[in-house]
Amino acid sequence: MKTGDAVSALGALANEHRLALFRFLVQAGPEGRAAGAIAEKLEMPASSLSFHLAHLTRAGLIVQRRESRSLIYSADFAAMNGLVGFLTENCCGGASCAPVAQSAPKKRKAS
Amino acid sequence: MKTGDAVSALGALANEHRLALFRFLVQAGPEGRAAGAIAEKLEMPASSLSFHLAHLTRAGLIVQRRESRSLIYSADFAAMNGLVGFLTENCCGGASCAPVAQSAPKKRKAS
DNA sequence: CCAATAATTCGATGATACTGGAAATGTCGA
DNA sequence: TCGACATTTCCAGTATCATCGAATTATTGG
Numbered sequence: 001m002k003t004g005d006a007v008s009a010l011g012a013l014a015n016e017h018r019l020a021l022f023r024f025l026v027q028a029g030p031e032g033r034a035a036g037a038i039a040e041k042l043e044m045p046a047s048s049l050s051f052h053l054a055h056l057t058r059a060g061l062i063v064q065r066r067e068s069r070s071l072i073y074s075a076d077f078a079a080m081n082g083l084v085g086f087l088t089e090n091c092c093g094g095a096s097c098a099p100v101a102q103s104a105p106k107k108r109k110a111s
Numbered sequence: 112m113k114t115g116d117a118v119s120a121l122g123a124l125a126n127e128h129r130l131a132l133f134r135f136l137v138q139a140g141p142e143g144r145a146a147g148a149i150a151e152k153l154e155m156p157a158s159s160l161s162f163h164l165a166h167l168t169r170a171g172l173i174v175q176r177r178e179s180r181s182l183i184y185s186a187d188f189a190a191m192n193g194l195v196g197f198l199t200e201n202c203c204g205g206a207s208c209a210p211v212a213q214s215a216p217k218k219r220k221a222s
Numbered sequence: 223c224c225a226a227t228a229a230t231t232c233g234a235t236g237a238t239a240c241t242g243g244a245a246a247t248g249t250c251g252a
Numbered sequence: 253t254c255g256a257c258a259t260t261t262c263c264a265g266t267a268t269c270a271t272c273g274a275a276t277t278a279t280t281g282g
Contacts, residue, residue, distance in 0.1 A: 003130065011125035013202075015240090016118055026202050035259060045242050050260055052240090069249050069258050080203055087195055091124075091137050092188070126270085146229055158272050161230055166269095180228050180279050224282090231276070239268070246261070252254090 001082040005060065006090075009083045012059035017044065018052045025062055025075040032065070032074030112193040116171065117201075120194045123170035128155065129163045136173055136186040143176070143185030 001009075013019050021042060025033065033041075039049045053073055056062045060079045065072050112120075124130050132153060136144065144152075150160045164184055167173045171190045176183050 003127070007125055007127055007130055010121050010130070013198075014118055014122035014125045016114070017240090019114065019118055019121070019202075023201055026204055029204075036257095039259095046259065047242055047244090047261080048240075051242095054260085055239095066249085071259060075202075077203070080198070084195060084198055084203065087124075087191070087198070090134055091130075091186075092191055092195065093137055093140075128270090147227095150229095156272050157229065158231085158274090159270080162270070162272090165230085177279085180226095182229060226280090228279080229277085232274085234273105235271085237268105237270075239266100241264100241266085243264105244262085247259085249258080250256090 001086040006083060006086045008059040009061055009079065012056050012061055015052070015055075017042070017048075018056055021049075021052055022056060022061060022075060025073060026077075026080075028074065030074055030077075032072040034067070034070035034072050036070065038073065112197045117194060117197045119170040120172055120190065123167050123172055126163070126166075128153070128159075129167055132160075132163055133167060133172060133186060136184060137188075137191075139185065141185055141188075143183040145178070145181035145183050147181065149184065 013022060021038065024038065024041060035046070035049060035053065038044075038053075039046050042049065044052075053062070053064075057064060057073075061076055061083075062073050063076050065074075124133060132149065135149065135152060146157070146160060146164065149155075149164075150157050153160065155163075164173070164175075168175060168184075172187055172194075173184050174187050176185075
């Protein structure tokens with residue numbers, strides 16, 4: 001994952017509604033949920049929801065597929081995995097968020 | 112980490128300059144860097160840098176300490192760890208970003 | 223106290239994001 | 253083809269974010 005992609009993904013999740021939306025889709029699993037079902041669950045006007053769905057889609061965190069009249073959205077777990085990996089490697093010093101300056105000269109978690 | 116904190120932290124990192132800034136501080140380790148040194152390294156006007164530093168500080172991702180005339184900023188590794196943990200648990204289904212709907216009924220990684 | 227240094231806050235400007243109703247688009251059953 | 257349904261796009265208004273020079277605050281050595 002490149003830096004620009006990470007910024008996009010972080011920006012997509014940096015919103016109360018979108019974070020809740022994404023979590024909802026994560027819980028829904030690969031099956032996903034129709035836009036209407038999401039709007040009902042999250043109690044959000046359809047147009048506002050659509051705006052946020054588009055935002056998350058642009059960032060690559062969710063994917064869309066059509067099923068008859070409904071548009072089904074589902075979380076892209078690989079993308080989320082990529083984001084977490086990016087944060088861990090680039091913003092935590094490679095290990096599990098331990099300081100990197102003093103200790104570990106290489107990124108190896110040996111004794 | 113609560114949802115509101117996560118949104119703040121994500122918003123703080125969702126910017127090209129601030130992400131670079133945070134990464135720089137992570138690399139700098141607990142020792143940190145003075146604002147002036149950061150401004151020079153990142154080639155950013157002092158006032159702009161100060162704006163971004165304040166943003167990251169508000170979000171709890173970095174901390175400030177004074178050392179004579181200089182203000183030293185350093186990454187808060189615990190906060191970052193908390194954010195990664197939040198994303199892993201709440202947005203990846205608990206495991207390592209694997210779908211959660213079908214499989215794993217509890218969040219237990221036993222065989 | 224004073225001059226020099228380090229950094230922040232202020233203020234004005236432009237850009238981008240969020241909201242939600244109304245209108246448009248795509249899909250299907252009959 | 254028509255009507256109903258599902259969702260998006262359009263639009264305008266409001267709010268928040270980003271930029272950066274100038275003015276201000278804090279700290280120190282002499």
